[in-house]
Amino acid sequence: SQQGEEDPQALSIQEGENATMNCSYKTSINNLQWYRQNSGRGLVHLILIRSNEREKHSGRLRVTLDTSKKSSSLLITASRAADTASYFCATGSNFGNEKLTFGTGTRLTIIP
């Protein structure tokens, strides 16, 4: 079963605009990660936020985590055509047993 559900499933925006994707999950977590996948390729890690953190930044990426609502959001600012990809959240639950459970992904299209 999928732990995370991303929302929306697909998003199209103009280049330069900000893109926001949301992830909801069901069980307690140790960390939540976001990955990017270009069409048909392997996933690339973007950012990790731990359960005791509320916000994290990396370049044009901003991630928030609300453990009370079991949700996270990924904001990409000043989007570029190269940001076109699918974005997945993944949750890790236990220390020493770090399996990740992936969500279903958001397909982001940046229109030049």
Place this chain on the structure above:
Amino acid sequence: DADVTQTPRNRITKTGKRIMLECSQTKGHDRMYWYRQDPGLGLRLIYYSFDVKDINKGEISDGYSVSRQAQAKFSLSLESAIPNQTALYFCATSDRRAGKETQYFGPGTRLLVL
């Protein structure tokens, strides 16, 4: 050279055939994983291995088996392929040290079972 490699990259096989997908890594990681990706379902864990002597089933292990031949190599076998095993398969690795939960993915193997 890529840190995580998968062979073959594409494979077409027939129902009932046994096939093996191979994964090699040069990252020196202890932990390795096999996932499958189907459209609209994200990635689902098939098997994972936290070291050479440790093999564990994931959420969808039925119809699959694995072999961890060395720290750097982790193979996935389909004993008798069936059409609903048509999918994109990914190998991934991670470091066992605390605070190193990031996974590193190979480029994937696209499998079609006729």
